[in-house]
Amino acid sequence: MLRTLQITLVAVTAGMILGTILAVCRLSRSRVLSTVAGLYVTCFRSVPLVMVLLWFYLLVPDLVKRIVGNPSLDIRLLSAFVAFSLFEASYYAEIIRAGIQSVSKGQVSAGLALGMTGGETMRLIILPQAFRRMIPLLLTQAIILFQDTSLVYVMGLADFFGVAYNTGDRDGTLVELILFSGAVYLVICFVASTLVRKMQKKIA
Amino acid sequence: MISIKNVSKWYGDFHVLKECSTEVTKGEVVVVCGPSGSGKSTLIKCVNGLESFQKGEIIVDGASVGDKKTNLSKLRSRVGMVFQHFELFPHLSVMQNLTIAQCRVLKRAPSESTEKALKLLEVVGLKAHAQKFPAQLSGGQQQRVAIARALAMDPIAMLFDEPTSALDPEMIKEVLDVMVNLAQAGMTMMVVTHEMGFAREVANRVIFMDHGQIVEDRPKTDFFCAPGTDRAQQFLSKILSHSAQG
Numbered sequence: 001m002l003r004t005l006q007i008t009l010v011a012v013t014a015g016m017i018l019g020t021i022l023a024v025c026r027l028s029r030s031r032v033l034s035t036v037a038g039l040y041v042t043c044f045r046s047v048p049l050v051m052v053l054l055w056f057y058l059l060v061p062d063l064v065k066r067i068v069g070n071p072s073l074d075i076r077l078l079s080a081f082v083a084f085s086l087f088e089a090s091y092y093a094e095i096i097r098a099g100i101q102s103v104s105k106g107q108v109s110a111g112l113a114l115g116m117t118g119g120e121t122m123r124l125i126i127l128p129q130a131f132r133r134m135i136p137l138l139l140t141q142a143i144i145l146f147q148d149t150s151l152v153y154v155m156g157l158a159d160f161f162g163v164a165y166n167t168g169d170r171d172g173t174l175v176e177l178i179l180f181s182g183a184v185y186l187v188i189c190f191v192a193s194t195l196v197r198k199m200q201k202k203i204a
Numbered sequence: 205m206i207s208i209k210n211v212s213k214w215y216g217d218f219h220v221l222k223e224c225s226t227e228v229t230k231g232e233v234v235v236v237c238g239p240s241g242s243g244k245s246t247l248i249k250c251v252n253g254l255e256s257f258q259k260g261e262i263i264v265d266g267a268s269v270g271d272k273k274t275n276l277s278k279l280r281s282r283v284g285m286v287f288q289h290f291e292l293f294p295h296l297s298v299m300q301n302l303t304i305a306q307c308r309v310l311k312r313a314p315s316e317s318t319e320k321a322l323k324l325l326e327v328v329g330l331k332a333h334a335q336k337f338p339a340q341l342s343g344g345q346q347q348r349v350a351i352a353r354a355l356a357m358d359p360i361a362m363l364f365d366e367p368t369s370a371l372d373p374e375m376i377k378e379v380l381d382v383m384v385n386l387a388q389a390g391m392t393m394m395v396v397t398h399e400m401g402f403a404r405e406v407a408n409r410v411i412f413m414d415h416g417q418i419v420e421d422r423p424k425t426d427f428f429c430a431p432g433t434d435r436a437q438q439f440l441s442k443i444l445s446h447s448a449q450g
Binding site for chain 2 (some may be wrong): 080098104106107109110111112113114115116120124128129132
């Protein structure tokens, strides 16, 4: 379970930070920045998560090993962190972009009219309002990610589900353990989404 | 203080501002009126660079607004602006709305900006509401906070973009009272409004715009007694007869 939470936490944090940067780039007036960010988001959103994970399992460690020159280096966990973060960033970018756009343009004008720079206006005026509106969506995305972490088995890493599967396989109680781990995911996600729904009501 | 010379602006093919020229000197109150879509809001937003323009020149206190080398943020910090829809920051308290730019832009100490904010809230009659959030205030109160927020930057001039158009009739007066006091205290003001009562009371000059052009730009007595163009006369008779009924 620890590893599952670990990956979720890292990917949510890194994904949100990178996603915010991407969203701001995408909305920026610079044609280059918005095109690059748009391309990134479109690419990652059009590819299955498993495939991204496999790339990072098969290609990236190989490259890194060649560059570093240490063939026995085990960076599977690190690759998993990076892969999930990059993938999540593209989803968060879209949520955050919509959030930023939901704040009225007049607020931007008001910030600028007070002499704040574009960056200050974004950071102090727009993003705080945008994030407040986006909290439910961001948490929902985190719940989805929490479930998706079970896909790390393709990288030969054992998360909660992986351990349950292997234990079941060893002891001949595969069905029971798969059902058990399913129940654990169910309980956690149910509790989390109930909380999100309550929050949504409070905000709305 | 504000000088606008032959300013033209296009939105695509649409010619919003046509060769607009006028001048606002220090301590002067200029009211800009005209039918909706005549470009008056656009013109006032050009003055602090919230809208760009393609031709002409606007000089505010010696700095050219259209010039890429001008530090627009710095210029804006010295020109207050009040919006039609108030645009208070809803996630910040009234107090924070008044202090955030003082601290961030003018680098004032928190204690100094709080003091300044309280003083201005007292001026607009809202000292008791300092810790509330904008959503807890009426429209008229919000607009008064917005005026105080702009004043907190010690502006050399104030721009008002239809400050009472989004307000209920009974709240218009409380906002206009604040503006009248401000005008009488010698603030340089450029005000887009349909409130002809305000224009009569404190304006030095009235500018009438139609279809992106400045049609009239005259001292207020001339404007009200004998508008020089039929268009302005029609406009005046329409809004004045309407306000007489109301």
